[in-house]
Amino acid sequence: MTAGQANNxxxxxxxxxxxxxxxxxxxxxxxxxxxxxxxxxxEDIKLAVSEAVSNAVLHAxxxxxxxxxxIRAALVDGELELTVEDRGRGIDDVDRARQTGFSTLPDRMxxxxxxMEAFMDLVxxxxxxxxxxxxxxxxxxxxxxxxxxxxxxxxxxxxxxxxPAHPRPDDSD
Amino acid sequence: xxxxxxxxxxDCYTAPTLREVLDRELDASGAASLxxxxxxASFIDSSGLGAILGRYxxxxxxxxxxxxxxxxxxxxxxxxxxxxxxIIPLYPSEEQALEAQKAVGT
Numbered sequence: 001m002t003a004g005q006a007n008n009x010x011x012x013x014x015x016x017x018x019x020x021x022x023x024x025x026x027x028x029x030x031x032x033x034x035x036x037x038x039x040x041x042x043e044d045i046k047l048a049v050s051e052a053v054s055n056a057v058l059h060a061x062x063x064x065x066x067x068x069x070x071i072r073a074a075l076v077d078g079e080l081e082l083t084v085e086d087r088g089r090g091i092d093d094v095d096r097a098r099q100t101g102f103s104t105l106p107d108r109m110x111x112x113x114x115x116m117e118a119f120m121d122l123v124x125x126x127x128x129x130x131x132x133x134x135x136x137x138x139x140x141x142x143x144x145x146x147x148x149x150x151x152x153x154x155x156x157x158x159x160x161x162x163x164p165a166h167p168r169p170d171d172s173d
Numbered sequence: 174x175x176x177x178x179x180x181x182x183x184d185c186y187t188a189p190t191l192r193e194v195l196d197r198e199l200d201a202s203g204a205a206s207l208x209x210x211x212x213x214a215s216f217i218d219s220s221g222l223g224a225i226l227g228r229y230x231x232x233x234x235x236x237x238x239x240x241x242x243x244x245x246x247x248x249x250x251x252x253x254x255x256x257x258x259x260i261i262p263l264y265p266s267e268e269q270a271l272e273a274q275k276a277v278g279t
Contacts, residue, residue: 018184018185018186019186021184021185021186022182022184022186022216025216039247040247040250043247043250043251046216047218047251050184050216050218051218051219054184054185054218054219054220057185058185111219111222111223111255112219115218115219115255118254145254
């Protein structure tokens with residue numbers, strides 16, 4: 001086996017329905033359990049899958065017209081490699097979407113990418129408006145969540161929301 | 174005071190229902206204070222956190238409070254890593270959460 005070659009993998013294709021988010025995270029965690037991940041690691045993976053698939057479900061496709069979400073999990077050199085891909089509307093400004101507290105939907109808190117980054121070792125986002133979004137993540141066995149999440153998130157509840165003062169016109173809840 | 178015992182997984186599939194039920198109970202009771210018992214909640218992500226924080230946002234301006242109790246270690250870990258305890262206290266037991274809520278007069 002050469003370095004970087006996947007020695008086991010699964011691909012899941014699901015309609016982007018909210019009810020499938022739980023299916024996706026449980027399936028990926030069951031697959032990842034082949035490596036010597038701790039229970040905390042597997043919880044981290046479930047959370048990251050949940051956030052990435054939720055983004056695809058909630059943002060990629062028009063309401064009521066769920067397109068396909070494709071999830072690939074691979075075990076490569078003792079790491080979990082995870083890809084969550086949609087063919088939806090894409091993200092206009094990826095850098096902005098990754099900032100703490102940015103969300104275009106009420107009650108979403110803009111925590112999705114922050115959680116993925118905190119709980120996985122690597123997060124890459126590629127998106128083209130009108131073509132879709134691909135989130136690629138990696139998790140090593142035994143890596144701990146980064147402790148900076150609490151420092152990043154300044155819960156400012158003077159009625160506004162978490163994080164820096166990004167305008168969140170849709171976030172009225 | 175509204176006490177809600179929540180079972181199952183809190184994600185973008187279940188969060189809208191949770192939000193709706195909690196708001197209905199808060200509306201009906203006029204309560205300023207909410208205790209969420211998460212003993213039987215097995216998973217939470219940012220959508221679940223959003224539903225909880227949204228209730229805090231609703232109650233806080235009127236001096237109300239939200240407390241969480243009996244969260245399982247995996248759920249507690251997410252709450253802590255997200256910095257939630259800075260605004261929503263976590264208690265090991267429902268009894269302690271209720272005592273604390275009464276003590277501050279909500």
